[in-house]
Each structure stands twice: as structure tokens, then as C-alpha cells.
Amino acid sequence: MIQVVPFILMLYGAANIVGNIVTGHFAFRHSLIIMVIGLAVLSMSLTGMALLAQYTWFAVAFVILIGLSGVPMNPAMMARIISVAHPGPMVNAVHTSVINIGLGGGTFLAGLAISAGYDVRAALWIGAVLAVLGLCSVLPYLRRGRVGWT
Numbered sequence: 001m002i003q004v005v006p007f008i009l010m011l012y013g014a015a016n017i018v019g020n021i022v023t024g025h026f027a028f029r030h031s032l033i034i035m036v037i038g039l040a041v042l043s044m045s046l047t048g049m050a051l052l053a054q055y056t057w058f059a060v061a062f063v064i065l066i067g068l069s070g071v072p073m074n075p076a077m078m079a080r081i082i083s084v085a086h087p088g089p090m091v092n093a094v095h096t097s098v099i100n101i102g103l104g105g106g107t108f109l110a111g112l113a114i115s116a117g118y119d120v121r122a123a124l125w126i127g128a129v130l131a132v133l134g135l136c137s138v139l140p141y142l143r144r145g146r147v148g149w150t
Helices: 004-026 031-052 056-069 069-086 089-115 121-141
Strands: none
Touching: 004 031, 004 056, 004 069, 031 056, 031 069, 031 121, 056 069, 069 089, 069 121
16 A cells, blocks of 8 residues: 555646646636635545545545645635735735645644544544635625626
8 A cells, every 4th residue: 555655646746736727727717616616626525535535446536636626726816815915925925824824723633633532534524624614705705696706
């Protein structure tokens, strides 16, 4: 199994590249739709992986879906920030800091769950809950009947 891990990581990285190319192309005009679809796919992928991680092929498929949807939402988030704030060094620095807070916070919560005695799948469940919360935070914008954020 250890020999398979580098291959899976390469698939994840390739999925990130493909996801970034696609979202980067559509990010400025369709950032809301990209965020909704990305968070929905991420939520379903993390939940699916938590439920089916013992099956190798399902786990690999979910890793690819997570790679396609997780990190590639960054161009859409950046497009949103640029559309409401004047881009500059401070805006970019705060955006990067918030992403790092999310990465560190999610990792911290997962670490707490695992150290409390829960299975390592607790990390996946925590990620799924955070992705659903993220999805819930952008859904109200869809009710406005517009493609954009305003």
C-alpha cells in the first residue's frame, strides 16, 4: 500500500492543476457558481470518503474529486475579493491569511477529534461539516436570482 500513496498524491496534484485551469478560466464571471459547485462536490466527496474509505477505488476517486474541487476554488474566491475590494498587497495578504487560518483551524479540529480517541475518519467528517458550512454561507446569494454576488 505504501507504494500506492505517491501515485495517489500525484493524481491529487494533477486534479488540482486541472481544477485550477477550469476555475481560473471561469472564476471572474462565474465565481458564485464555481463556489457553490465546488463546495457541494467537496462536501459530497469528503462525506463519501468518510463512509467508503476502506474501499481503495472509492478512496482514490474521492481523492481526485477533492483535488478537483477543494484548492481550485481559490481563483473564484480571489475573483470575489477583487470584485468587492481594491486589490493590493494588504487585500492579497489578508486573503492568504484567511485561507491559512482555515487550513490550520480544520487541521486543529481534526487533531482534537483524533486525540480524543475518534477514528481518523473524524478528520473527514470535520472537513465535510466545514465544507457544508461554507456552502451554506454562499447559498443565500443564489436566491437573489443573479449569477454574480451583488
